[in-house]
Amino acid sequence: MSSLVALLLGPMSSSSQWDDDEERSNPLVFWSLSFFFAWGIYLVFDRYQKLHTSAIKFKFQVPTAADPNWSSLYIPNAHLESHLEDRSLLPGRDMPGRRYITAFDPSTGLHIGTFLADAEQEIEEKIKWATRAQREWKQTTFTQRRRVMRSLLKWLVDNQETCANVACRDTGKTQVDAALGEILTTCSKLEWLMHHGEEYLRPERRKNNLALTYKIAEVHYEPLGVVAGIVSWNYPLHNAWSPIIAAIFSGNGIVLKCSEKVIWSSTYFVNIIQTCLEACGHDPNLVQLTYCYPDEVETLTTSPLIKHITFIGSEPVGRKVAIAATKHLTPVTLELGGKDPAIILPQTDLEKWASVWMRGVYQNAGQNCIGIERIIVHSTLYDRLEEIFKERVEKLRVGSVMAPSPDGPVQVVDTGSMIDSTRFRGMEKLLRDAEEEGANIIGGKEYESPWLEHGQYFGTTVVCNAEPSMQVAKEEMFAPVVCLISYDEVEDAIDIANGTRYGLGASVFGPDQTQCLAVAKELDCGMVAVNDFGVFYLNQDLPFGGTKASGYGRFGGPEGLRALTNVKAVMVDRWPNFIQTAIPRVLDYPIRSLTTSWNFTSGMVRVLYGDAWRDRFQGLVTLVRAMRADD
């Protein structure tokens, strides 16, 4: 390197000992040397940059239960309760007075583990640990935070299969469901935070009015402290990582409460983030995972140390969280249920979009907050659509991707199991009721796997000739069930789509994009895709959330990121040594004259905001007169 410097300096320093006419006279040598020198600088710079930004590698063990060939005890009747307290399954000594939660694979009924549920004291301690770690973390630079994101992204891409299998084991989904709903979405969020997170979180200049031209107006997005995420079980990787990475990228600590149905996988996924933080030189206590029985959740939701709550789950529980949060006026983002419609306009090419609708309905066995639950189709297309669904649904294979078949290998499966069977009887009743009211049901029953007798499966179901008034077309099913509803006029389709308590996502299909968009604008919901399904969630620059009973607030996008910050308005002087605010004598306490002080202020209003130049001039005259009268 030093010889390069010497060579480059040579031609430039004319009076030095390197003043050599021969070398200087050759411009080619000069420029190529300059080029190599610049390149050298770039390499050093690049090396330096990478030293601070490249992904840090860290190792994490593959859990034995992530192997499809893994086996353990079968829990009989696991389906009767979502969180069991079978003390005979305890891994260690029974601790009297404590409660346990049992994890099992809903697609096979295999016991995965039994976990000690957090009591009030443990939850409080976890909040304190995160609070302590956050004091240091909030000082980190965006470069440091980006590095954590990059390391997580690299790890996730390299370990996709393990992550998918862990999610499958705990929820009974298929690897493809996991890839689309968990891995793809989480990667997209990590990448978005890396590339655009800082842009939305760094201090932002705002516009100024005429009177304040001598000031600079800024908004600062400061970390809140420790936030909470209370999340649902349907996507254990995504639902854990998404709130965690948003929280830590914006400088917060987080206590995540996972559902009692996915403790095993959530523990695994949260541990990875803690390990990554540690590998990057930060305190892993910044991120805490808790799980407990519902009556202990208030310890989290009413804690004065929790500065924001993101809740993803059901409407009744969301309401309780929102009420509990009023204790310390903690802001809440609620993502509740949905009954997402897909509107199919006249002359839509059904064959072209059928695959999209199938995925939209049966992705994750319908346990998808933005899953299509109603297809509202023009009457001229209804029969053909029903035929398509009948044909395709009959071919779907329900089963487990985490259990070798009696013949040896794992069989090909289209949809997995449900998280548990607690709702099966209720769902079957809704479907029978619809049948009595005139609907034709394809499927509609619990599915008994021929060899996985402890699996909790519901058959893929189509409710043909559904009416908007039927309960099955109003209630969120969160199951592999779709209602096909026919309409005659586009206005009716909009009314039907708007006609439920919910307003989360929606989609509109049709040959004319302008017409689709016109319909999309009429829908009471938080997100719409035209000629696509759920694609708004793959662009993390967009906010995610709903209206009506689907909740309020947004996660995702700048809206979601900034919701995790204290949005602080800051004003400073543009030329602090030259001009600063001063109170004119006429307004200074003690006020000497009511009329002059009033004339001055009213004149000022006229100068600044008078409609015509004449007004403004008059205001100026009044103002100056008042000042002079004051002297």
Ligand SMILES: *[C@@H]1O[C@H](CO)[C@@H](O)[C@H](O)[C@H]1NC(C)=O
């Ligand atoms: C599981 O076992 C089967 C049969 O014993 C074998 O063919 C298969 O390769 C194993 N799968 C894995 C992932 O180890």
Ligand SMILES: *[C@@H]1O[C@H](CO)[C@@H](O)[C@H](O)[C@H]1NC(C)=O
């Ligand atoms: C949606 O439809 C309902 C029922 O027809 C209507 O009251 C509501 O105003 C509509 N929403 C919008 C945004 O147009």
Ligand SMILES: *[C@@H]1O[C@H](CO)[C@@H](O)[C@H](O)[C@H]1NC(C)=O
């Ligand atoms: C205040 O304004 C009024 C009306 O514009 C004017 O008549 C009066 O002389 C002013 N008084 C002083 C003290 O400036």
